[in-house]
Amino acid sequence: MQDKLTLMIPGPTPVPETVLKAMGRHPIGHRSGEFQAIVRRTTEQLKWLHQTSSDVLVITGSGTAAMEAGMINTLSRGDKVLCGDNGKFGERWVKVARAYGLEVNVVTAEWGQPLDPEAFRTALEADTEKQIKAVVLTHSETSTGVINDLETIARYVKAHGTALTIADCVTSLGASNVPMDAWGLDVVASGSQKGYMLPPGLSFVAMSDRAWAAYATSDLPKFYLDLGPYRKTAAKDSNPFTPAVNLYFGLEAALDMMQKEGLEAIFARHERHRAAAQAGMEAIGLPLFAATGHGSPAITAVAPEGLDAELLRKTVKEKFDILLAGGQDHLKGKVFRIGHLGYVCDRDVLTAVSAIEATLHSLGLHKGTMGAGVAATSAALG
Amino acid sequence: MQDKLTLMIPGPTPVPETVLKAMGRHPIGHRSGEFQAIVRRTTEQLKWLHQTSSDVLVITGSGTAAMEAGMINTLSRGDKVLCGDNGKFGERWVKVARAYGLEVNVVTAEWGQPLDPEAFRTALEADTEKQIKAVVLTHSETSTGVINDLETIARYVKAHGTALTIADCVTSLGASNVPMDAWGLDVVASGSQKGYMLPPGLSFVAMSDRAWAAYATSDLPKFYLDLGPYRKTAAKDSNPFTPAVNLYFGLEAALDMMQKEGLEAIFARHERHRAAAQAGMEAIGLPLFAATGHGSPAITAVAPEGLDAELLRKTVKEKFDILLAGGQDHLKGKVFRIGHLGYVCDRDVLTAVSAIEATLHSLGLHKGTMGAGVAATSAALG
Numbered sequence: 001m002q003d004k005l006t007l008m009i010p011g012p013t014p015v016p017e018t019v020l021k022a023m024g025r026h027p028i029g030h031r032s033g034e035f036q037a038i039v040r041r042t043t044e045q046l047k048w049l050h051q052t053s054s055d056v057l058v059i060t061g062s063g064t065a066a067m068e069a070g071m072i073n074t075l076s077r078g079d080k081v082l083c084g085d086n087g088k089f090g091e092r093w094v095k096v097a098r099a100y101g102l103e104v105n106v107v108t109a110e111w112g113q114p115l116d117p118e119a120f121r122t123a124l125e126a127d128t129e130k131q132i133k134a135v136v137l138t139h140s141e142t143s144t145g146v147i148n149d150l151e152t153i154a155r156y157v158k159a160h161g162t163a164l165t166i167a168d169c170v171t172s173l174g175a176s177n178v179p180m181d182a183w184g185l186d187v188v189a190s191g192s193q194k195g196y197m198l199p200p201g202l203s204f205v206a207m208s209d210r211a212w213a214a215y216a217t218s219d220l221p222k223f224y225l226d227l228g229p230y231r232k233t234a235a236k237d238s239n240p241f242t243p244a245v246n247l248y249f250g251l252e253a254a255l256d257m258m259q260k261e262g263l264e265a266i267f268a269r270h271e272r273h274r275a276a277a278q279a280g281m282e283a284i285g286l287p288l289f290a291a292t293g294h295g296s297p298a299i300t301a302v303a304p305e306g307l308d309a310e311l312l313r314k315t316v317k318e319k320f321d322i323l324l325a326g327g328q329d330h331l332k333g334k335v336f337r338i339g340h341l342g343y344v345c346d347r348d349v350l351t352a353v354s355a356i357e358a359t360l361h362s363l364g365l366h367k368g369t370m371g372a373g374v375a376a377t378s379a380a381l382g
Numbered sequence: 383m384q385d386k387l388t389l390m391i392p393g394p395t396p397v398p399e400t401v402l403k404a405m406g407r408h409p410i411g412h413r414s415g416e417f418q419a420i421v422r423r424t425t426e427q428l429k430w431l432h433q434t435s436s437d438v439l440v441i442t443g444s445g446t447a448a449m450e451a452g453m454i455n456t457l458s459r460g461d462k463v464l465c466g467d468n469g470k471f472g473e474r475w476v477k478v479a480r481a482y483g484l485e486v487n488v489v490t491a492e493w494g495q496p497l498d499p500e501a502f503r504t505a506l507e508a509d510t511e512k513q514i515k516a517v518v519l520t521h522s523e524t525s526t527g528v529i530n531d532l533e534t535i536a537r538y539v540k541a542h543g544t545a546l547t548i549a550d551c552v553t554s555l556g557a558s559n560v561p562m563d564a565w566g567l568d569v570v571a572s573g574s575q576k577g578y579m580l581p582p583g584l585s586f587v588a589m590s591d592r593a594w595a596a597y598a599t600s601d602l603p604k605f606y607l608d609l610g611p612y613r614k615t616a617a618k619d620s621n622p623f624t625p626a627v628n629l630y631f632g633l634e635a636a637l638d639m640m641q642k643e644g645l646e647a648i649f650a651r652h653e654r655h656r657a658a659a660q661a662g663m664e665a666i667g668l669p670l671f672a673a674t675g676h677g678s679p680a681i682t683a684v685a686p687e688g689l690d691a692e693l694l695r696k697t698v699k700e701k702f703d704i705l706l707a708g709g710q711d712h713l714k715g716k717v718f719r720i721g722h723l724g725y726v727c728d729r730d731v732l733t734a735v736s737a738i739e740a741t742l743h744s745l746g747l748h749k750g751t752m753g754a755g756v757a758a759t760s761a762a763l764g
Contacts, residue, residue, distance in 0.1 A: 005410065012409035012627055023628065024406040027394035027581045028387065029705050060583055061443050062623035065606040100603045193624060199409045201442055201583050201626030221482045221603065224447040241444035242575055244583030244626065245394055246405065323411050 001321055008352050009325040010142045010171055010299045011193040012200055013342035015250070019197060022253035027245045035245065036237035038252050043234060045255035046204060049173065050188055051263075052180035056206040057230040058251075060244045063170040063191030066203035068096050069225040070166050070187035073207070074214040075133055077101055082123055082163070084108075084115040084137030084153070087144040088328050089168055093136045100220050105132075111144045111331065112301070114294040117152040124160040133214070134164040134186075140172035143328045145290045145301030145337060147176065154183045164211055170194055171298040173204075174258065175270040175341050186211040192247060195266075195298070197254045197343040201247045207231075270297035273340035273349045276380040280353030281338075283376035284360060285367050289335050298341040299325075307365050309336040312356070315363060320355040346381045353377040383703055390734050391707040392524045392553055392681045393575040394582055395724035397632070401579060404635035409627045417627065418619035420634050425616060427637035428586060431555065432570055433645075434562035438588040439612040440633075442626045445552040445573030448585035450478050451607040452548050452569035455589070456596040457515055459483055464505055464545070466490075466497040466519030466535070469526040470710050471550055475518045482602050487514075493526045493713065494683070496676040499534040506542040515596070516546040516568075522554035525710045527672045527683030527719060529558065536565045546593055552576055553680040555586075556640065557652040557723050568593040574629060577648075577680070579636045579725040583629045589613075652679035655722040655731045658762035662735035663720075665758035666742060667749050671717050680723035681707075689747050691718040694738070697745060702737040728763045735759040 007014050028034055039058075046056035059065050071093070075081065081102050083094045086109035097104045107119045120135060135157045139150045150167055157165045164186035169178050173188065174195020180188050186208040193200035207215070207227060215227065229240035258266060277300040278288055289301035304312060313324045313336045327335030338352055357373040360366040389396050410416055421440075428438040441447050453475070457463065463484050465476045468491035479486045489501045502517060517539045521532045532549055539547045546568035551560050555570065556577020562570050568590040575582035589597070589609060597609065611622035640648060659682040660670055671683035686694060695706045695718045709717030720734055739755040742748040 003408075005408075007409070007411060009411050011624060012412065015409060020406050020408065024402050026385075026387075026402065027389070027397060027575070029389060029391050030394065030582070032705070061447070061606060062625070064623045065443070068606050096605045099605045099608070191624070193409070193627075199626065199628040200412070200624040201629060223478045223481045224443060224450050224607065226481070241446045242393060242573070242582040243444070244581065244629070245575075246581040247583060247626070323414070 004321040006322050006348065008339045008348065009323055010337065010339040010341055011191070013193060013197065013339060014344065015199055016197055016254070016257060016343050018257065019250045019253045023246045023250040025246070025249055030239065030242050030245055038248055039237040039239070042248065042251050042255060045259060048259065049255065050178065050180045050206045051182065052206055054180065054206055054208045055231055055234060056204055057227055057234055058239070058243065059203045059205065059225070059230070060201060060241070061203050062200060063189060063203050064092065065225060066189035066191065066205040067093060067168050069227055070189050070205050070207070071096055071136065072100055072220040072222050072225060073218055073227045074164055074166065074187060074211050075100070075102060076217060076219045078103060079133040080105065080131045081134045081136055082107060082120065082132050084120070084148065086113060086115050086146060086148070087111050087138065087141035089138045089141055089143060089170070093138070093168065097136065112146060112289045113291050114146050115148045115153070117149050117156060120153045121156040124156050124163065127160065130162045132160065132163045134166050136166045138168040139178065140176065140296040140298050142171045142299060143331070145296050145299045146294050147172065147296040151183050154185055158184045164214060171296065171341060174266065175298040177267050180206055192251065195342050196251070197257065198247060198250050201244045202251060267297070270340065272346070272381060273297070273344060274300065276349045276377045277338050277340055277353065279380040280373040280377035283368070284357050284373035298339070300338045300340065301335050302338065303335050309333055312336060312359060312363070315359045316355050319359055319362070322352055322355050350374065350377055350381065386703040388704050388730065390721045390730065391705055392719065392721040392723055393573070395575060395579065395721060396726065397581055398579055398636070398639060398725050400639065401632045401635045405628045405632040407628070407631055412621065412624050412627055420630055421619040421621070424630065424633050424637060425619070427641060430641065431637065432560065432562045432588045433564065434588055436562065436588055436590045437613055437616060438586055439609055439616055440621070440625065441585045441587065441607070441612070442583060442623070443585050444582060445571060445585050446474065447607060448571035448573065448587040449475065449550050451609055452571050452587050452589070453478055453518060454482055454602040454604050454607060455600055455609045456546055456548065456569060456593050457482070457484060458599060458601045460485060461515040462487065462513045464489060464502065464514050464517045466502070466530065468495060468497050468528060468530070469493055469520065469523035471520045471523055471525060471552070475520070475550065479518065494528060494671045495673050496528050497530045497535070499531050499538060502535045503538040506538050506545065509542065512544045514542065514545045516548050518548045520550040521560065522558065522678040522680050524553045524681060525713070527678050527681045528676050529554065529678040533565050536567055540566045546596060553678065553723060556648065557680040559649050562588055574633065577724050578633070579639065580629060580632050583626045584633060652722065654763060655679070655726060656682065658731045658759045659720050659722055659735065661762040662755040662759035665750070666739050666755040680721070682720045682722065683717050684720065685717050691715055694718060694741060694745070697741045698737050701741055701744070704734055704737050732756065732759055732763065
């Protein structure tokens with residue numbers, strides 16, 4: 001039905017009317033006092049969201065731009081980095097590192113499995129000559145619905161003494177606890193179309209003092225993604241290049257909403273939705289793709305056996321106007337993913353499970369008791 | 383007065399209600415068929431605007447991102463480039479080239495003067511060993527209101543035989559004729575908050591076949607700005623990274639409006655506004671900053687003598703809610719700039735001149751006959 005589509009993909013995520021309305025204003029001059037006030041306010045809000053006193057800088061671009069910026073501003077030609085790769089995004093940071101001529105060692109895990117923190121510890125402890133300049137990893141791996149144990153890995157990096165932790169928190173920030181300072185993260189990258197409840201177009205990179213110290217000697221070439229000018233202009237509540245002004249209007253409104261809800265409530269809501277989506281899928285006999293206990297609060301990946309995940313996904317869209325995400329790369333047709341990230345309430349999760357259950361039933365593929373999924377989801381929502 | 387501000391700066395420029403409304407929709411999935419249809423349609427529209435059959439790619443970022451992409455995708459380490467520098471943006475491309483370790487020769491002209499095409503011809507003809515890989519220049523220099531003779535310079539580059547023409551058309555495209563194919567331009571970079579009548583956040587880079595041939599051997603490191611994946615996904619009506627979906631909605635609406643108006647009418651309108659703004663300023667005794675005959679159809683820079691340009695600019699804003707641009711860098715306080723780029727009608731130009739004239743009068747600084755500016759502007763508008 002026209003304009004009825006509900007997004008339950010891991011980005012773009014649904015956007016509140018308040019935010020859309022804020023974005024619908026006429027643009028203002030990006031060098032005006034009025035815009036500086038917005039930059040000042042959102043910078044404080046972003047620090048709150050990142051639980052940090054470090055700089056949080058805003059780049060007009062996608063989450064990949066923010067993550068690349070974090071890497072190329074803290075590393076130098078030939079530096080050795082340790083990358084975690086257990087999905088499409090982990091894979092991507094390996095590619096970025098190689099594109100800039102870094103020496104990449106990779107800690108891998110199968111898609112669906114979490115990265116093993118002990119593999120990082122072993123590699124870091126073996127590096128007695130302190131050759132490893134950074135550990136790069138994805139917190140919530142959007143392609144598989146796995147959340148990696150960033151806290152423990154960051155602790156091992158700290159014990160190493162010199163390496164930085166560069167974390168892709170694109171689908172974890174605003175969904176899951178990412179206390180940048182408490183965990184000692186050096187770079188945290190994220191994107192607007194995720195937990196921020198905004199359309200895509202802005203990305204964010206937070207940099208610790210240690211990251212800035214590395215910036216001072218970084219020799220990788222960059223201009224648009226050179227964070228130095230971003231920091232310098234941020235100190236004057238401004239930006240080095242014309243920013244996406246209307247998305248900034250939305251950012252202020254969205255962060256307002258998040259502050260009213262509170263970090264603890266936001267994390268509890270995402271955790272409840274993870275549990276509810278998982279319970280619903282298990283109750284209707286659809287196996288979870290992420291290893292038990294490692295499901296992301298942002299997204300639940302489901303690997304139905306004996307049926308085409310794409311057929312299920314398309315039928316849910318046609319019948320119920322709910323957009324689920326498909327599997328990426330080799331998981332296409334084998335996995336579908338329920339995004340429950342950002343502006344998602346209990347009703348949305350209950351509805352998604354109901355629609356999946358009803359679709360299975362209509363396709364003659366529901367194997368258990370009809371309603372079992374909704375019952376389990378409802379119970380998990382409490 | 384609240385929300386009454388009219389933008390007459392060279393970006394962000396005013397945005398039509400139709401475009402704001404289009405942007406106010408809920409985002410849709412960027413991998414959906416519905417979004418692919420928008421990418422397909424806007425790609426055709428962008429080719430129309432660029433008067434080209436080459437690829438026009440869309441990057442979420444500022445105009446600088448597009449220009450940097452054009453340079454780093456066609457050049458390699460140590461390449462010699464000839465950069466034109468007669469203002470803040472010319473200066474910027476020299477910085478980008480140096481940031482990537484290119485060997486930069488610079489053709490300069492004083493701020494306010496156009497680049498001399500003969501200086502390019504001489505340098506290119508002297509390059510018998512074909513060491514110059516590209517000529518990089520700004521078409522409409524936003525900082526000074528000068529339009530450079532891109533057509534002639536591009537002809538000299540063509541005569542060189544191997545160098546590419548990489549043109550910053552950020553404030554010329556959609557205001558002035560930029561027939562990419564007819565002029566033989568290899569890279570054309572632009573940004574959404576200018577002639578496109580959109581808020582900032584999208585940028586555009588068009589690449590000729592010769593530019594793509596250079597891409598094949600380019601060895602400068604890049605990932606987010608690597609145009610290869612943009613081209614590959616554009617062939618499937620898609621994007622390599624999550625694009626600013628809501629700005630795409632606006633892009634389609636804005637290009638629709640531009641197609642209805644027609645290229646010739648758009649160029650004639652901007653030319654009329656240039657003439658009208660110039661006539662108005664001269665009639666009230668405010669000298670133009672750009673050399674006679676070289677004023678940009680996008681922006682008129684004015685260098686008032688014996689009065690503080692910032693005082694005038696601020697008073698116009700306070701009294702009449704019109705935002706003019708100030709001078710950049712060493713021109714601050716010496717120059718103000720009237721943006722007449724994008725969604726600007728005759729009324730806007732008449733109003734701006736009236737407001738400047740009335741402000742001068744109220745400050746006791748109007749030296750001629752009150753109303754002379756409006757009269758001259760009105761006559762030039764026809």
